[in-house]
Amino acid sequence: MDLRDLQYLIAIAEAGSLVRAAELLGTTQPTLSKAVTRLERLFRVKLIERLARGVRLTSYGEAVVGRMGSIDVGVRDMFAELRDLRQGKTGQITFGVGTGIPPAFVATAIKPLSLSNDITFTIVGGQADALLRSVRAGDIEFAVTIAPASKGNLVWQKLFDDPMVPIAHKNHPLLQARNVNWEDLAAARWIVPVEGTTTREWFENQFRKRELVPPVPAIALDSVAGWAGLGPTLDLLALLPASSVNYLPVAALGSIVGTPDDWRSERAVGVVHRSGGYLSAAAKRLIESLSKVAERMGRSD
Secondary structure: OOHHHHHHHHHHHHHOOHHHHHHHHOOOHHHHHHHHHHHHHHHOOOOEEEOOOOEEEOHHHHHHHHHHHHHHHHHHHHHHHHHHHHHOOOEEEEEEEEOOOOHHHHHHHHHHHHOOOOEEEEEEEEOHHHHHHHHHHOOOOEEEEEOOOOOOOEEEEEEEEOOEEEEEOOOOHHHOOOOOOHHHHHHOOEEEEOOOOHHHHHHHHHHHHOOOOOOOOOEEEOOOHHHHOOOOOOOOEEEEEOOHHHHOOHHHOOEEOOOOOOOOOOOEEEEEEEOOOOOOHHHHHHHHHHHHHHHHHHHHO
16 A cells, blocks of 8 residues: 555545646546545455545545544654654754744744754734644644633644733723723624634623623724834733733733623643653654743743
C-alpha cells in the first residue's frame, strides 16, 4: 500500500471533487484517479462514487478514511520527529493562537526562544473551533486557546483565567458610574466578536436569561487588536478578555467597566495538544515559556 494514495483519498473526501483536490494538492486529476483505482483493487471495494458534480465516498470509503485519519497523523508525527533528529536542531514550531489571545502575551513567551537560530516559528491564527480541528488533524503541534468543549483525544493545560469583560475608552460615561446594571449594558453601544463564535453566543445569552434584548452590535470584530486601532474617540463598550488591559496600548483605553454582581464569565486560556502526539523539543520549551509568562501575570494581578 502506498501511503500517498491514502492521503490522496482523504484530500478527495475533503474537497468533494477530484478537480478541486488536484488543485489543492498541486497534482493532476488522472494521478488522483489512478490512486483511487489502486486502493480499490487492494481493498476489493468501491471507495468513491462519481456524481454529476464532484464525488462522494461510499460506505467503504468512509470506513477507510475514518481509520486512515489517525494513521496519517501518526506518520506525519514520525516524519517530523525524524526531521528534527536528522537536522540536529531544537526544531521548528507550528502552533495556533486563538482569536482573543493577546499577541503580546505570546510574543513575550516567544522572545527567549527567538534568540536561538535553531528554532523557527509558524503561527496560525483563527477561531478556537478551527484551531482544535487543526490540532486533531496534526496540522499544528498545539494551540493557545480557550478550553475545548469536548476534549476527546486532546490534552488541555490551563494557563490563566481570562474572563470576558466590558472595556471602555477613558471618556466613556459608564466608567464613572457607581453601579452598572444589566439595563445599562443592554442600552449601551457595543463592539463584540463576530457572529458564530462561542463568546458572541455567551454574550447574547446573558441578556436573554434576564429577559432583556441583547444589544445590537455597533461593530463586530474578529480580533482583540482591532479594537485598539479604532481609536479612543468611539463611545462604545468592547467585550474583550480581561488580559487585554495588560497588553493593549494604555492611551487607547480606560479600564474595565464595573459589572453587575451576577456577571459570570468562566473563560480560561490554555495550551491544547493531541494526547500522545509528537511535540518537538522546541514546542515543549515554548509551552514551558508560556506557562512562566502566565505565572508572572498571576503574580502581578
